[in-house]
Amino acid sequence: MTDIYVKNGFLLTMQGEGVGSIQDGAVAIEGNTIVAVGKTADLDKEYGGAEHVFDAKGKAVLPGFVDAHVHTSNTLIRGEGQDVPEIEWMLKTQAPFGPHHRPGDRLLGSALGVLEAVKSGTTCFGEIGGNMAPAAEKVFGPSGVRAHLANTINEIGPGSRPDPHKPYIFFSDIGERKLKESIEFIDEWEGAFDGRITTMFSPHAADMMSEELLLRVKQEANERGMMSHIHIAQGGREAIQINLRYGTTIVKHLDSIGFLDNTIIGAHCHQTSDEEVALLAKSGMRYVSCPASIAVIDGITPPLALYLASGGVSAGIGSDQASGNNHHNMLVEMKVAALLNKCRHTDPTVLPAWKMLRIATIEGAETIGLGDSIGSLEPGKKADLLLLNLKVPHMMPIITTPVPNVAPNIVYSARGDEVETVIIDGNIVVRDREVLTMDEEKVMEDAQKASTAITESAAEDFFKADSYLAKAVKKGLL
Amino acid sequence: MTDIYVKNGFLLTMQGEGVGSIQDGAVAIEGNTIVAVGKTADLDKEYGGAEHVFDAKGKAVLPGFVDAHVHTSNTLIRGEGQDVPEIEWMLKTQAPFGPHHRPGDRLLGSALGVLEAVKSGTTCFGEIGGNMAPAAEKVFGPSGVRAHLANTINEIGPGSRPDPHKPYIFFSDIGERKLKESIEFIDEWEGAFDGRITTMFSPHAADMMSEELLLRVKQEANERGMMSHIHIAQGGREAIQINLRYGTTIVKHLDSIGFLDNTIIGAHCHQTSDEEVALLAKSGMRYVSCPASIAVIDGITPPLALYLASGGVSAGIGSDQASGNNHHNMLVEMKVAALLNKCRHTDPTVLPAWKMLRIATIEGAETIGLGDSIGSLEPGKKADLLLLNLKVPHMMPIITTPVPNVAPNIVYSARGDEVETVIIDGNIVVRDREVLTMDEEKVMEDAQKASTAITESAAEDFFKADSYLAKAVKKGLL
Secondary structure (H helix, E strand, O other), X not given: OOOXXXXXXXXXXXXXXXXXXXXXXXXXXXXXXXXXXXXXXXXXXHHOOOOEEEEOOOEEEEEOEEEEEEOHHHHHHOOOOOOOOXXXXXXXXXXXXXXXXXXXXXXXXXXXXXXXXXXXXXXXXXXXXXXXXXXXXXXXXXXXXXXEEEEEEOOOOOOOOXXXXXXXXXOHHHHHHHHHHXXXXXXXXXXXXXXXXXXXXXXXXXXXXXXXXXXXXXXXXXXXXXXXXXXXXXXXXXXXXXXXXXXXXXXXXXXXXXXXXXXXXXXXXXXXXXXXXXXXXXXXXXXXXXXXXXXXXXXXXXXXXXXXXXXXXXXXXXXXXXXXXXXXXHHHHHHHHHHHHHHHOOOOOOOOHHHHHHHHOHHHHHHOOOOOOOOOOOOXXXXXXXXXXXXXXXXXXXXXXXXXXXXXXXXXXXOOOOEEEEEEOOEEEEEOOEEOOOOHHHXXXXXXXXXXXXXXXXXXXXXXXXXXXXXXXXXXXX | OOOEEEEEEEEEOOOOOOOXXXXXXXXXXXXXXXXXXXXXXXXXXXXXXXXXXXXXXOXXXXXXXXXXXXXXXXXXXXXXXXXOOHHHHHHHHHOOOHHHOOOOHHHHHHHHHHHHHHHOOEEEEEEEEOOOHHHXXXXXXXXXXXXXXXXXXXXXXXXXXXXXXXXXXXXXXXXXXXXXXXXXXXXXXOOOOOOOEEEOEEEOEHHHOOHXXXXXXXXXXXXXXXXEEEEEOOOHHHHHHHHHHHOOOHHHHHHHOOOOOOOEEEEEOOOOOHHHHHHHHHHOOEEEEOHHHHHHHHXXXXXXXXXXXXXXXXXXXXXXXXXXXXXXXXHHHHHHHHXXXXXXXXXXXXXXXXXXXXXXXXXXXXXXXXXXXXXXXXXXXXXXXXXXXOOOHHHOOOOOOOOOOHHHHHHHOOOOOOEEEEEEOOEEEEEOOEEOOOOHXXXXXXXXXXXXXXXXXXXXXXXXXXXHHHXXXXXXXX
């Protein structure tokens, strides 16, 4: 028997080259799988008696969003690190808070980040971090979302970075331990929670480990038919280190050692020349761009449109972290991504709405290696989808000719609260805008308490670091 | 007796240089005027017995947003004009719909635009258009919002523009009539609806009228102590015309004829060199930037930060129109404005959150000439303010030290639905996210009906114009 049947909706299936729209469309779900997609009139007879029937009249029905590069664990310091020079963000606004996080705090942050994201339609999280097992067990698993996770591997330890202008000191024992833990994480968690948790490798960044270990991680991944998710060309500190060690740029270095191919998910890539972006695209590397986060932190539009125009195989977008971007909201992210890229190229045709929707769904899924199972509405795919209310003032009127405006309105006008229902892996996770799998009040309350403890305890260190932002606070501007 | 008392809130008063924050703050309102602003503990005794008491615990309280350049009348074709080359937007995606609007349709669009805007915190509309009297009477007045309006004046009539590469043919009788109607509009509507409707002059743009009439309009405004709101450097067509007529650029031309001073509100100004922006700033011209709209339509980041850095006296932002930008939402507009400008200058310190909030409130009010009466929370000002819920996942946690994060979270994470209460001119216009002054369902329904009639009737003309967007539709991409 059919478990869930969604009917009468404006379907954006992502089948074909564009958004694959079907008016008066329906989707049938059995277990965790989509079994039929088509016109309501054609499907009603067979699936109308499903256990749960959703009437999607006046609603868009589309695949859940894939947030392809995200660190939900940074959510407890939302709003503490904006509007500072690039060089200060990590060292003067993020670092002072790090040591004041207590064990378990990052999980509370992660729960808050997942809560806000799922309410605005994110169904899959491409998250990498220091130790993902507790997050998989306590946050991603129980909340019902899909997560593609990796433990980051590096050789950085206490005293590694006494002077940013000299080569970092690497600790090979730390690298070995992290690689081992990473493999243990993969062995334990791949396929957990009915397959909602999947895994990858993550060499942290090329400046934070030896070339040997970097290539070994890639080899371990390749031997398992898995992907490696890495930060590339993400800041001035990285550029300095790579130049000190190898006398070249990060992209040229990674290319020269044969690291770049289509098993690599490269995040950011914004401190790059146009030629380097072309090199990345031609290498087969898959690209995750975090437009809003990098615009806030670096004042740079990452080369999403350029990568695609240069022949890049597949790109997704990510919200990165709430301590930079400030929120996990793929609807606003799509608008920001399109507008920043249009302005980077002085070309309003760049990244049209239909393409942004694909990047946030099917192409994002392909980028992180899940394109076969999620990202579109078609029979055989996992049932990750959302219902988005169009009958609100800012999404009206609904127009079907000459331009079907559901896609442009979702990209350029939706902002999150239109998302009413979210189904992940065939389970109803959000209903009437309420998350059924989490205690929303408790998540917010726990996060607030932990955040207050962290920020009060870190305040002295923060002001000692004397950032641009600390000066603004002292002046009373905020 | 006090009519309204708001207490226990995170006040962003906009007094002083920054956001003028007061924790545990309160605002008291009598009639249409703010009578007290301060700590709740200090105000409770005198004002606690007010007729309406709002407990703003966990909420931000701030001045209503000033949308300083807006055309709500274009809302019925939302989503019909994105992702096309700049040269096509007006001629191939907007023009085909124009003649299919029936009398009264634009008012229905305007009502929808006002509805969505007020729900996301806009309290004042700087709107210019062909004939604002019906909108003042039927939309802005009855909906309870504040509006600063002007009829646009130009000398364009049938046959004025047979060839965009030859000088337009002006009809002085049309110009005379529009100037006369503009003055009549001002005489009739200035101060209407208890002072919520105020007026200005609006020479449409320098390419659409003779130099003589342009200067006469400015003189008429100056004689009345009023301002003139004009589009400047907004597109390739304007540049061609000005060069044909005067052999120079629009900015140099306006400077040479003595048009630019601090009675001029210049909108857009994005087709300009850095030197021309400096010239505009130094002239005293007040600037309204529409970042998202111009990014969508032209693929250009308008020079908001540059104007201010060049010594510009006062700037606001505007949402322009739903047929370009796609929505009227000042919260998303602030984020987009900040991010685009950071990337224009490769500098993340550009337009910090506190400055964006000022631009969207007090400085926007100053820009359109209403800075003495609205834009900040202080005794004597008109009571235009909003309560914004911070206890939602994407605005949490609330942090007071080291960085008070209410301002950055509003700019970088709020998106509209956090706005719970909107008070305009001392009246409660939005309560529990519901607009009390409009029949929301009817506004949406009427707009939908009119839009369907317009778009179905215009479809043939739209496809005949054969825009980039029409081709995408034909390919089935949307």
